[in-house]
Amino acid sequence: MKKLTYILLAFASFFAACEKGTLVETTDYEKVAVGDPKYSYIKILNLTPSSPVLNFFMDGAKFSANQSTTGLPSTGYAYNGLFPDLGYAVTTPGSKVLSANIIPTATADANLEVLKQTINASAGKYYTIFTTGVYSTTTKNIPSVFVLEDVKPALDTSKVFVRIVNLYNGSPNLDVVRISTGVKLASNVAYGTASPFTEIPNPGSGIAPSNVFRVDNAATGVAIIPTTTYALSKGRAYTIYYRGILGNTSFPLAAGFYTTFY
Structure with missing residues (x-):
């Protein structure tokens, strides 16, 4: 696309221009309105244990936005890596081919395509989009993705929402339980599924109060x-996720979370 849909702050150019008393704008920016139907909005979270470090592509074009001073991306998204950290990247709507390649500076299998899925x-x-399954160094393949639509709840500055x-x-x-109240935030969530957003109506005092959760085996309690x-933080919606491999000491059960909407 000719227009950039990310806001890039070119500090060096900005200050140089300010010293001369002139601000020179050379990049054509586009402000994307919330929910603009011109686009679809995407986050990607690599939850495939043993995954190499990846760059993501959409219809063959670079999608994840890591930068490099050498011209070869030396960083990417390893296991538990999230792109973008906050907010969403955009793509045009419709049937898309999402792929992932090992970063070109990797010592093994550089540039190898290890994921190709139609979304x-x-x-x-x-x-x-969550990458799933377990990466095999034999097949060199990420077996699947889980695509979850993010439906924004009606945010409230006195509440927190979680899924x-x-x-x-x-x-x-x-089952996931808020310990202070004993209320279940989610029940019977199977592998490869998600609960809807649930509100925490009284999360505590302050802007970002602490809340303690317990995770139970739904069948045994x-x-x-x-x-x-x-x-x-109040007024935000969060995704809390559980990752790892049952019985595996290299990839034990672990919890993570990220801001979904704010």
Whole structure:
């Protein structure tokens, strides 16, 4: 696309221009309105244990936005890597081919394509794409992706919203409980699924109060993560996710979270 859909701050050029008393703009920017049907909105989270460091492409064009001073991207998105950190990248709606290549500076299998999946992105909608399964150094393949539509709840500056994603390989179904109230935030969340957003109406005092959650085996009621504490800002919606491989010490069960909407 000729127009950039990210806001890039060219500090050096800005200050140089200010010293001369002139601001020179050479880049054609486009401000993207929330939910503009011209675009679909995408986040990508690499939750494939053993995954190499990846760059992501959409219809063959570079999609993830890591930069490099050498001309060869030396960084990318390893296991538990999220792109972008906050907000969404944009693409045109419709049937798209999402692919991922190992970064070109890798010592093994540089530039090898390890993921190729067709996704369908509707106009004006938001999605998180999770890579799933377990990466095999034999097949050199990420087996699948989980595409989750992100439906924005009605945010409120006195509340916090959370949803739960279970991508813990071999996982039982999960219940997630807010310990202070005993209220279940999500029930019976199977592997490869997500709960809807649930509000926490009284998250506590302050801008980002701490909340403590417990994760239970839904079938037995036994806690598999007794406590996890999150500082969650009011007025935001968060995705809390569980990753790893059951019984694997290299990739144990772990929790993560990111801001989905704010």
